[in-house]
Amino acid sequence: MSSNRSCGITAHSLMLALLAVAAACEMPGTGVASESEPTRTLTQALSGYEFQAEDTQALQDDPFANPGMLWVDQGQELWRDAGSADEPSCSSCHGESGDSMRGVAARYPAYDAETQSLLNIEGRINHCREKHQQQSPYAYESAELLALSAFVAHQSRGMPIDVFIDGPARTFFDSGQSYFYERRGQMNLACHHCHERNVGRMLRGDRLSQGQPTGYPAYRLEWQTLGSLHRRLRFCNVGVRAEPFSAGAPEYVNLELFLTWRARGLKVDAPAVRR
Amino acid sequence: MATRFRECALLLLLFTHAHAAAPLTEVPGDAERGRVAFLDRDAGHCLLCHQVAQVDEPFQGNLGPDLSDVGSRFSAVELRERLIDPTLINPETAMPAYYRTTGLRQVGTAYVGRPILNAQQIEDVVAFISTLKKP
Numbered sequence: 001m002s003s004n005r006s007c008g009i010t011a012h013s014l015m016l017a018l019l020a021v022a023a024a025c026e027m028p029g030t031g032v033a034s035e036s037e038p039t040r041t042l043t044q045a046l047s048g049y050e051f052q053a054e055d056t057q058a059l060q061d062d063p064f065a066n067p068g069m070l071w072v073d074q075g076q077e078l079w080r081d082a083g084s085a086d087e088p089s090c091s092s093c094h095g096e097s098g099d100s101m102r103g104v105a106a107r108y109p110a111y112d113a114e115t116q117s118l119l120n121i122e123g124r125i126n127h128c129r130e131k132h133q134q135q136s137p138y139a140y141e142s143a144e145l146l147a148l149s150a151f152v153a154h155q156s157r158g159m160p161i162d163v164f165i166d167g168p169a170r171t172f173f174d175s176g177q178s179y180f181y182e183r184r185g186q187m188n189l190a191c192h193h194c195h196e197r198n199v200g201r202m203l204r205g206d207r208l209s210q211g212q213p214t215g216y217p218a219y220r221l222e223w224q225t226l227g228s229l230h231r232r233l234r235f236c237n238v239g240v241r242a243e244p245f246s247a248g249a250p251e252y253v254n255l256e257l258f259l260t261w262r263a264r265g266l267k268v269d270a271p272a273v274r275r
Numbered sequence: 276m277a278t279r280f281r282e283c284a285l286l287l288l289l290f291t292h293a294h295a296a297a298p299l300t301e302v303p304g305d306a307e308r309g310r311v312a313f314l315d316r317d318a319g320h321c322l323l324c325h326q327v328a329q330v331d332e333p334f335q336g337n338l339g340p341d342l343s344d345v346g347s348r349f350s351a352v353e354l355r356e357r358l359i360d361p362t363l364i365n366p367e368t369a370m371p372a373y374y375r376t377t378g379l380r381q382v383g384t385a386y387v388g389r390p391i392l393n394a395q396q397i398e399d400v401v402a403f404i405s406t407l408k409k410p
Contacts, residue, residue, distance in 0.1 A: 186386040187371035188362070188379055198338045198369060204323050205334040240371075241391075242381040 038165075038177065038261075041196055042210060045266050048274055051200075051209040056221070060273040068150060068219040068271025071226045075151025078144055087133045090148075098155055105156035106268050109257045111169040118172040118253050121149045122228065140248040146226050150217045153270035160267055161214065163260045176258030179251065185242030194236075206275070211236075213259040215272020226271060229256060296352045299359075299374070299394035309403030312396045319373070319392060319400055329407060339370060346407040354401045358392070373397060 049057060059065050079090045079098055094100045109120040112127070119127060125148050126137035138145035165173040180191045194203070195211030202208070216229035223231075230247035233255065237244040245251050298304075312318040314332065322330070324338040345354070356364065360372040374390040374397050392400065 182380060184380040184382075186379065186382050186389070186391055188375070189369065189371060193369040194338075201338045202334070202336045203338055204336050208338070237381070238383070241383045241386050243383045 038173075040262055041192070042262065045212065045263055046210055047214045047263075047266050047269055047272075048209040048212050049215065049269055049272060051207050052273070052275060056273050056275060060215075060269070066219070066271065066273060068217070068226055068273065071147045071150040071217065072154045072271060074143070075147035075149070075154075078148050079151055087135065089133075090128070093128075093132065098151060101152045101155040103156055103159055105153040105270065106159040106161050107163055109172075109253055109260065110164060111167070111172070113168075116168070118169065118250070118257060120253050120256055121152055122248065123253065125149060125152070140246070141228060141231060146217050146228065149228070150226060150271050153217065153268060156268040157270065158267050160265055161260055161263050163257060163264065165257065165261050169257065172254045173257050173261060175251075176254035176256070179255050180258055185237065185240030187240040189240045191236065211259065212263045212266060213256060214263055214266050215269045215274065217270060218272040218274050220274045222275065229259075296356050298355070298398060300398050302395060302398070304395075304398035304400070304402030306399070306402040306406050309396075309399035309401070312392060312400050313403055318396060321400075324370070327407060342404060342407055344407065344409040346405045347409065351401050351405050354404055355397065358397055358400060373400075 049060065052060075059067075063069055076098065080096070081089050091098075105121055108124065109118050110124075111117075112119045112124075115127065117123075122140060122145055125145065129135045129137055138148075163169075183190045183193075191211060194208050198208050199210050200208065213229050216232065217226050218229075218232075219226045220232075228247055230249075230252045233252050234244040234247060310330075313321050314330065321327075321342070322332055322335045324336040326335040326337060326341045326343070328341075328343040349357070357370075359374040361368040361370040362372060371391060373392045374394070376388055376390050
């Protein structure tokens with residue numbers, strides 16, 4: 001213990017240690033679906049940003065160094081010229097700058113009455129492509145869809161997250177919530193075992209964060225590229241030797257609604273940089 | 276009817292639980308082989324969550340307790356129980372069940388019907404961690 005003190009505890013590591021203790025004291029979630037107001041088991045929500053090394057945080061904060069900004073720039077180009085010669089571009093309907101998208105990522109996934117389905121940003125973009133641009137949908141992890149979703153998410157940077165889970169959205173929310181608390185895979189672990197009950201602890205070389213969705217699409221150093229939230233969810237499934245769903249699957253969109261509700265009040269920080 | 280069923284299920288659980296504590300194989304566990312299975316990423320990969328002072332490996336996890344003295348604290352029977360299915364001891368545990376194939380959800384197709392460690396590996400790992408004692 002005293003040797004610990006002599007090598008100097010940084011404010012950051014001290015905070016993480018306190019969090020680990022706080023997380024350990026929390027009530028386990030029940031995951032029971034009901035119509036009453038759900039309770040969030042985390043006492044204090046923290047972005048994945050808080051769990052990164054300082055140089056990774058610095059990379060995210062500097063718009064000229066953040067590698068995710070390359071996708072935002074590409075997204076801006078696609079925004080202006082997506083579609084063929086006789087089809088409208090995104091900007092023909094939503095304006096040149098993309099400012100009209102400000103705040104959108106902070107309230108998605110959202111229930112869409114027309115298709116009676118839950119759409120995340122990627123789903124909404126593909127819906128516009130099919131309906132208004134008469135184009136086939138982009139593949140989920142394609143460069144184009146990542147670029148456009150990064151462009152849209154970036155417009156909400158710094159805005160507090162607040163998703164709508166009442167009415168028809170509630171069924172989708174409930175199944176996402178159950179998914180979070182159910183054990184799965186050969187390793188028989190649930191999301192909350194890592195991202196609520198052991199926050200701040202180490203899984204070999206990885207420090208466990210709360211599993212917040214605020215920074216996606218995010219540039220992950222281990223991927224050496226930008227990837228969607230669903231790509232990360234697939235990783236977490238594979239990590240416990242569970243059969244992953246394909247990116248964009250309804251199970252992941254439902255889970256995304258739960259994660260985003262759980263993150264409410266946190267600020268959108270896409271495109272984030274993560275280890 | 277329902278309570279009757281629950282009683283049967285409980286008895287079955289107690290039976291399998293008690294039964295599980297006996298060695299799983301005729302061949303006694305081998306500590307050296309157990310050390311390999313303990314470390315191997317595709318076998319136990321126990322360092323994902325545990326620290327062991329006796330092994331010289333970087334990045335030992337701390338999601339679970341330090342095991343450097345676990346051989347003094349538990350008998351082989353108790354260690355075996357904790358490996359086979361720790362949810363029988365602590366239903367909320369964050370430790371995987373290493374010798375369980377039923378009642379699991381969404382198991383990857385490559386792993387269906389297979390436990391993480393086979394019976395001999397369980398015995399070997401038990402033999403290895405039984406040697407972990409502080410001097």
